Amino acid sequence: MSVKLEKVVEKFYESLEEGKFLGRKCKECGAVEFPPVYACNTCGCMDMEWVEISGKAVMKSIVMPAALSSKPEYSQMGPIAYGEVEIEEGASFNAVVKGINKKKRKELLEKLPVPVHAEIFQRDGYKTVVFALDEE
Ligand SMILES: [Zn+2]
Known part of the structure; x- marks a missing residue:
């Protein structure tokens, strides 16, 4: 597992500790990935930002x-x-x-x-x- 992906996973678990569900939104195509991944599954773009999802x-x-x-x-x-x-x-x-x-x-x-x-x-x-x- 790459260091960057470990950081993504770590932040995801930290947010659960705070009672929040975080996903990753692709800045390129707008797809939301949950559970969060490092690169967009839809377009492969790695430019993603954190978004809170409703659940x-x-x-x-x-x-x-x-x-x-x-x-x-x-x-x-x-x-x-x-x-x-x-x-x-x-x-x-x-x-x-x-x-x-x-x-x-x-x-x-x-x-x-x-x-x-x-x-x-x-x-x-x-x-x-x-x-x-x-x-x-
Ligand atoms: Zn995308």
Whole structure:
């Protein structure tokens, strides 16, 4: 990992400590990347600036975690799934979404995309971003 990318990652985690979600906006094409990356995924431009994102998003697909791959540190959140999430600023990526078990997934599959929002989840020693359903 390059030093510059490490700095990007570091600032992202610092902002989570302050309760903020930061993304990177490309000065060339205006695309917003989240989680932040060093260079724009849309046009490859490296001239990017920090922007605070709202955390509002929609979930477009749901994948249940395989039993063996589910991470024990997430167990305190209750059931989780993985989903393709698109934030209102435009970036889409795979994220952990809380509160989805197999039954819930069935209900939600008929309603996709469904509104979700970003939350900060405290893991051992650091914070990370997870998503939760708006309806709950
Ligand atoms: Zn760009």
